[in-house]
Amino acid sequence: MSTDNTPQGIKNARPLSPHLQIYARQITSVLSILHRLMGIALSLGTVFLVYWLSAAAYGPEAFGRAQEFMGSWFGQLVLLGMTFALFYHLANGVRHLFWDAGIGFELPMLRATGIIVVVSSLGLTALTWIVAYLRAGIL
């Protein structure tokens, strides 16, 4: 640590956190980072939503192509990723809303709600795809 007591020295010696190389991963920090990553992924994924809706506005041929593309293996891969990203961001977003109301900051509660977020987003993703495949007649 610096012993430089000038205003600039004090400013430089301020601890920077979290220092990523030595920062111990915890469920709280990992979930927090994931929330942002999923938010960014969902934002980029809206390109497919805009494409799908615009195709419908263009007419039957364009919409047919869009439906076929979203049903292709690549389209399904995108949708699978989007489904998980959506449910994760939604579940963790609800957790954030509770924090905004001042509820759930105690560490055991933070860990418990974190686990609930992970389990429920995985579960809802699986449920969505089972229902989707049943509906499509694949299952």
Added chain:
Amino acid sequence: MDMRTPLAQARGLGPAKSGGTSHWWAQRLTSLALVPLMLWFVVAVISLIGADHGAFVAWVSEPGTLLLLVLTIISLFYHLDQGMQVVVEDYIHGEAAKLTVLIAVKGFSYIGGIASLLAVLRVAFGS
């Protein structure tokens, strides 16, 4: 040498910029709206698996569907815009780079949102 007090230097910058509270509040409101709207949307998309254009037009043209679609699109792209703005402000520090990426984010969200709105309205009301 800056003779201004630390408070004077901080005013108008970062979280002390005008509109911080309304940005925060609007993001909470759109999150709250998007919880039921996105759950509805997922169910709707599943029901549209394999739908042809006619079935899609019939679905969008239902008054309830159109209302929910418009609400979803507005909340979604507003929320996306605000979230991405915070991400850019957090990680991009050079003023020029920050401004460039922010303008790109605004362009992305406004074009995407308006294109989606026009698309569902055109499908619902015909051309």
